[in-house]
Amino acid sequence: MTGVDIAFAILAFLAAEPLSGYDLKKRFVESESLPWSGNNNQVYRALVDLHRAGLASVEVQNPHEGPSRKVYALTEAGRAALRARIREEPELPSYRLPVLVHLLAADLLPPAEVDAMLGAYGESLRLKRLALEELQRRARPPEGASDRRNLLWRRIAERPLALIAAEERWVRELRRELASLPGGEPA
Amino acid sequence: MTGVDIAFAILAFLAAEPLSGYDLKKRFVESESLPWSGNNNQVYRALVDLHRAGLASVEVQNPHEGPSRKVYALTEAGRAALRARIREEPELPSYRLPVLVHLLAADLLPPAEVDAMLGAYGESLRLKRLALEELQRRARPPEGASDRRNLLWRRIAERPLALIAAEERWVRELRRELASLPGGEPA
DNA sequence: CAGATCATGTAACTGGTTACATGATTCA
DNA sequence: TGAATCATGTAACCAGTTACATGATCTG
Numbered sequence: 481m482t483g484v485d486i487a488f489a490i491l492a493f494l495a496a497e498p499l500s501g502y503d504l505k506k507r508f509v510e511s512e513s514l515p516w517s518g519n520n521n522q523v524y525r526a527l528v529d530l531h532r533a534g535l536a537s538v539e540v541q542n543p544h545e546g547p548s549r550k551v552y553a554l555t556e557a558g559r560a561a562l563r564a565r566i567r568e569e570p571e572l573p574s575y576r577l578p579v580l581v582h583l584l585a586a587d588l589l590p591p592a593e594v595d596a597m598l599g600a601y602g603e604s605l606r607l608k609r610l611a612l613e614e615l616q617r618r619a620r621p622p623e624g625a626s627d628r629r630n631l632l633w634r635r636i637a638e639r640p641l642a643l644i645a646a647e648e649r650w651v652r653e654l655r656r657e658l659a660s661l662p663g664g665e666p667a
Numbered sequence: 668m669t670g671v672d673i674a675f676a677i678l679a680f681l682a683a684e685p686l687s688g689y690d691l692k693k694r695f696v697e698s699e700s701l702p703w704s705g706n707n708n709q710v711y712r713a714l715v716d717l718h719r720a721g722l723a724s725v726e727v728q729n730p731h732e733g734p735s736r737k738v739y740a741l742t743e744a745g746r747a748a749l750r751a752r753i754r755e756e757p758e759l760p761s762y763r764l765p766v767l768v769h770l771l772a773a774d775l776l777p778p779a780e781v782d783a784m785l786g787a788y789g790e791s792l793r794l795k796r797l798a799l800e801e802l803q804r805r806a807r808p809p810e811g812a813s814d815r816r817n818l819l820w821r822r823i824a825e826r827p828l829a830l831i832a833a834e835e836r837w838v839r840e841l842r843r844e845l846a847s848l849p850g851g852e853p854a
Numbered sequence: 855c856a857g858a859t860c861a862t863g864t865a866a867c868t869g870g871t872t873a874c875a876t877g878a879t880t881c882a
Numbered sequence: 883t884g885a886a887t888c889a890t891g892t893a894a895c896c897a898g899t900t901a902c903a904t905g906a907t908c909t910g
Contacts, residue, residue: 500888521870608759640764708900
C-alpha cells in the first residue's frame with residue numbers, strides 16, 4: 481500500500497459514507513482533482529481487494545429486484561489503515577504538461593503557426609475551466625460536515641481550477657512575449 | 668502516434684542535435700518539465716521504433732574501441748512528422764496531486780497531525796524547488812540558438828519551478844486557514 | 855584497484871486505459 | 883419502444899517503472 485493508489489482514495493471516500501462501486505466510479509469521473517478516470521476495471525477490482533484485506537465490509541442491497549448494489553463500508557481496520565496513510569507525508573506533485581513538448585522544438589514552425597497552436601490550447605483551457613466552474617457551482621459540500629471538513633473539500637475542489645487558471649495566464653503571457661520578439665507575428 | 672508519447676519528445680530533442688540513447692535518457696532524467704523518467708526500456712525501444720519508421724537515422728560510432736554509441740539524427744520524414752505534431756493542439760495538462768487524497772479524509776486526524784503532515788510536505792516541496800533552481804542555474808541554453816528558441820527553452824525550464832512554488836504557497840495558505848479554525852492548533 | 859560514468863539492452867511487473875458484455879429500471 | 887441511467891463485471895492492451903545484465907573507460 482505505497483504510492484498513490486486508488487484504494488487509498490476509495491478508503492477516503494468511504495470514510496464519509498458507505499458507497500457502491502458505481503457511486504465511487506462517479507466520484508472519480510466527476511472529480512478533476514483526483515488522478516483516476518474511474519474506469520470499472522480499477523474500481524471494482526480495488527473494492528474486491530479492500531474487502532479481502534478486511535478494510536471494507538460489503539452489504540448487498542436489492543438481491544431480488546432491481547440491479548443489485550454492493551454497498552461497501554469502512555471497517556475499523558480500514559479506518560485505522562486510512563488514518564495511518566493520511567499521516568504519511570504525501571508524494572510530491574507531478575505535472576503532465578504536453579504543451580511543453582510542443583514548445584521544445586517549436587522554432588521549426590513559423591511564429592504564426594505556433595501562435596495559432598497556443599491560441600487553440602488557451603481556448604481549450606478556458607472551456608475546461610468554465611465546465612469545471614459550472615461543475616463546482618452545482619456541487620454542494622457534504623451536508624452536516626464540520627467547518628474543517630467543509631474547508632478541506634472546498635480547497636480540494638478548487639485546486640485544479642486554480643492550476644488551470646494559472647496555465648491560461650501562462651499561455652497568454654508566453655504568446656505576448658513571442659509576439660514581441662523581432663519577427664513575432666501580429667496577425 | 669497520438670497522445671503524448673516519448674517518441675514525440677525524442678523527435679523534438681533530435682531536432683536540435685543528433686543524440687544517442689544515453690544522451691536522451693539523461694535529458695529526460697534531468698528535466699522536471701517532461702513527464703518521463705527516462706528509463707532505458709522506453710528510450711531505447713522508442714529509438715528502434717523511430718528508426719524502423721524512417722523518422723530517424725542511426726550512425727554507430729567507435730565500433731571497435733570504447734563503448735559503441737548509436738547516434739540518432741532526424742531524417743527529413745522525421746522533421747516533417749515533428750512539425751505536423753507540433754502544429755496539433757496540445758493535450759490539456761493533468762495534475763497529479765497526491766496531497767489532495769490525504770486531505771480528502773483528513774478530519775479523521777487531530778489538527779496537529781494534519782498540520783505536521785502538511786508541514787513535512789511543504790518542506791519537501793521547498794527542497795525540491797531548491798534542487799531545481801540549482802539545476803536550472805547551472806544549465807545554460809543551447810548555444811547559438813535564436814532569441815525565439817532561447818525564450819522557449821527558458822519558459823519550458825521554469826514552468827515546473829513556478830508550479831512547485833505555487834504549491835508551496837497553497838500549502839502555507841491552507842495551514843494558516845486550518846489553524847485559524849476554532850480548535851485549530853497553535854503548536 | 856575501486857568506484858563513477860558511459861553505454862546498450864532485456865525481463866517482469868504495475869497501473870491505467872478502452873472496449874466489451876450483460877441486464878434491469880426509469881422516463882420521455 | 884427506445885434512450886438514458888443504474889449497476890456489475892471481464893478482456894486486451896499500453897505506457898511506464900524497477901530491476902537485471904553486461905561491459906568498457908575514466909578518475910582518484
